[in-house]
Amino acid sequence: MNPFAATTGFLHDRVDGAGYVVNLLLRTLLVLPRIHRRLRFLLDNAFNAGVRALPVTMVVAAFAGAILAMQTGIELRRFGDTAVLGTITALSMCREMGPFITGVILAATVGSAIAAELGTMKVSDEIDALEVMSIDPTDYLVLPRVLALAVMCPLLTVLSDLIGIYGGSVIAEQNLGVSSDLYWISAIEALTSSGTVLPKEVYVGLLKSFVFGVAIATVSCAAGLRAGGGALGVGLAVQTAVRNSVILIIVLGFVVTWFFYFLS
Amino acid sequence: MIELQDVYKRLGTRDILRGLTVTVPKGMNFVLMGPSGTGKSVTLKHVIGIFKPDRGNVRVDGQDVPTMDQKQLMALRKRMGYLFQNGALINWLSVADNVALPLREHSQMSRTDIADRVHEVLELVGMAHAHAQFPPNISGGMKLRAGLARALVTNPEYVLYDEPNAGLDPIISQQIHELIAEVRDRLSVTGLIVTHSRACATQCGDRIGILESGRLAIEGSVDEIVHSDHPLARAFMGIGSD
Ligand SMILES: Nc1ncnc2c1ncn2[C@@H]1O[C@H](COP(=O)(O)OP(=O)(O)O)[C@@H](O)[C@H]1O
Ligand SMILES: [Mg+2]
Numbered sequence: 001m002n003p004f005a006a007t008t009g010f011l012h013d014r015v016d017g018a019g020y021v022v023n024l025l026l027r028t029l030l031v032l033p034r035i036h037r038r039l040r041f042l043l044d045n046a047f048n049a050g051v052r053a054l055p056v057t058m059v060v061a062a063f064a065g066a067i068l069a070m071q072t073g074i075e076l077r078r079f080g081d082t083a084v085l086g087t088i089t090a091l092s093m094c095r096e097m098g099p100f101i102t103g104v105i106l107a108a109t110v111g112s113a114i115a116a117e118l119g120t121m122k123v124s125d126e127i128d129a130l131e132v133m134s135i136d137p138t139d140y141l142v143l144p145r146v147l148a149l150a151v152m153c154p155l156l157t158v159l160s161d162l163i164g165i166y167g168g169s170v171i172a173e174q175n176l177g178v179s180s181d182l183y184w185i186s187a188i189e190a191l192t193s194s195g196t197v198l199p200k201e202v203y204v205g206l207l208k209s210f211v212f213g214v215a216i217a218t219v220s221c222a223a224g225l226r227a228g229g230g231a232l233g234v235g236l237a238v239q240t241a242v243r244n245s246v247i248l249i250i251v252l253g254f255v256v257t258w259f260f261y262f263l264s
Numbered sequence: 265m266i267e268l269q270d271v272y273k274r275l276g277t278r279d280i281l282r283g284l285t286v287t288v289p290k291g292m293n294f295v296l297m298g299p300s301g302t303g304k305s306v307t308l309k310h311v312i313g314i315f316k317p318d319r320g321n322v323r324v325d326g327q328d329v330p331t332m333d334q335k336q337l338m339a340l341r342k343r344m345g346y347l348f349q350n351g352a353l354i355n356w357l358s359v360a361d362n363v364a365l366p367l368r369e370h371s372q373m374s375r376t377d378i379a380d381r382v383h384e385v386l387e388l389v390g391m392a393h394a395h396a397q398f399p400p401n402i403s404g405g406m407k408l409r410a411g412l413a414r415a416l417v418t419n420p421e422y423v424l425y426d427e428p429n430a431g432l433d434p435i436i437s438q439q440i441h442e443l444i445a446e447v448r449d450r451l452s453v454t455g456l457i458v459t460h461s462r463a464c465a466t467q468c469g470d471r472i473g474i475l476e477s478g479r480l481a482i483e484g485s486v487d488e489i490v491h492s493d494h495p496l497a498r499a500f501m502g503i504g505s506d
Pocket of ligand 1: 275276280299300301302303304305306307
């Protein structure tokens with residue numbers, strides 16, 4: 001095959017896909033006023049997302065916090081400065097690690113489930129059935145899912161932050177000789193030093209996870225709605241959803257941090 | 265009356281419809297047969313405006329479907345029921361909620377009126393006993409009957425049936441065929457039926473058309489097709505078919 005044609009074909013598919021996602025997000029915003037009719041679906045979806053992602057998030061967050069404390073602790077020990085361990089773990093958990101791991105886990109558990117569910121609906125004509133009943137799939141299917149993750153991702157992130165910091169404290173106390181009191185005091189001090197009602201690290205992290213939640217749900221819905229060609233198509237939709245979600249989590253995470261810490 | 269006139273449609277890289285012309289007069293059941301993948305489902309989706317033809321006309325009661333705006337499409341779809349292959353029910357809604365869906369979303373009916381109407385159509389298709397069940401837990405035949413109830417709940421003038429007996433045993437198929445004939449006779453619904461089954465075609469059809477390479481290879485009354493010498497007619501209607 002002509003490599004030029006292959007490249008333009010690839011680019012065309014990517015741009016086409018991105019255009020679909022942006023379009024879907026805009027249409028979802030447009031139907032936002034109709035959410036009062038979808039409250040039950042919203043609650044169902046939020047609950048499901050929480051139940052699916054909670055156990056994994058807790059385990060991964062605890063280990064992430066522990067790893068963070070170990071990695072920085074090894075270096076800090078050389079300078080005899082392990083007292084700042086609480087500060088460093090708390091800040092990196094809230095700013096970056098908490099939202100990041102929550103996002104990735106949501107993409108893998110809930111995003112994939114959304115793509116599979118909508119993809120199956122697509123290939124078994126259920127999306128067409130909605131259209132025939134003049135029911136807009138954006139309003140009926142996409143809106144409750146996007147809002148559910150927009151709410152659940154920050155909630156789970158708060159939990160990951162706490163559990164991560166706790167995971168760090170265990171390592172700090174057991175392996176690095178930092179007393180639990182000192183660890184927690186320095187952690188809380190670090191988080192309250194910005195002087196705003198909600199500490200900056202926390203609200204930037206929460207905003208980030210809100211953006212992640214919206215992105216994961218939109219990308220996964222789009223992948224499902226564009227599924228084609230039977231069971232194979234559903235499998236590909238799941239793959240697309242998880243891959244695109246993870247890419248977006250990394251890129252958007254960078255953009256938000258950059259915006260709040262370097263631009264302003 | 266449903267009219268497709270010289271309709272061409274390309275999907276992906278394949279020409280699916282190539283000059284298809286079908287006319288379904290009011291009050292009749294038109295049966296569309298043909299090998300798998302020849303575009304029978306695609307044809308039905310043209311009638312209800314999910315697909316637009318690349319060339320040619322699609323009209324319902326003289327109104328041009330492809331040029332309709334959203335509002336006109338909604339009005340058209342209100343007058344049309346669509347029974348999808350395998351029912352296409354929403355998995356997380358009970359049978360009764362599935363059937364109620366079109367009424368809940370778009371009519372001003374009260375809760376009790378909706379419940380009464382849902383019960384009435386479920387009774388008609390013999391599914392009243394299963395109203396609280398969920399689609400993943402019911403058989404293919406029950407899904408189809410629930411799908412048919414959903415198609416009929418808005419009192420449509422037209423119903424499009426996509427393989428209403430695919431994968432069903434002969435006894436359940438028989439019931440569905442009787443139901444389709446009854447819908448035509450009692451509710452004077454005009455039907456366009458896609459099927460592979462000779463039994464379905466002869467029991468609920470008035471006219472039959474057989475699709476090949478994107479257009480009708482042969483068309484006629486049920487009697488004409490049953491007795492035709494055309495190889496496709498013999499393949500679909502002959503002894504040993506079904
Ligand atoms: N949305 C679509 N996009 C691309 N190709 C499609 C689409 N829908 C159907 N097709 C293709 O059109 C052909 C006819 O499909 P269909 O009408 O479902 O066949 P059948 O006669 O068995 O109902 C198939 O080859 C199918 O792959
Ligand atoms: Mg078909």
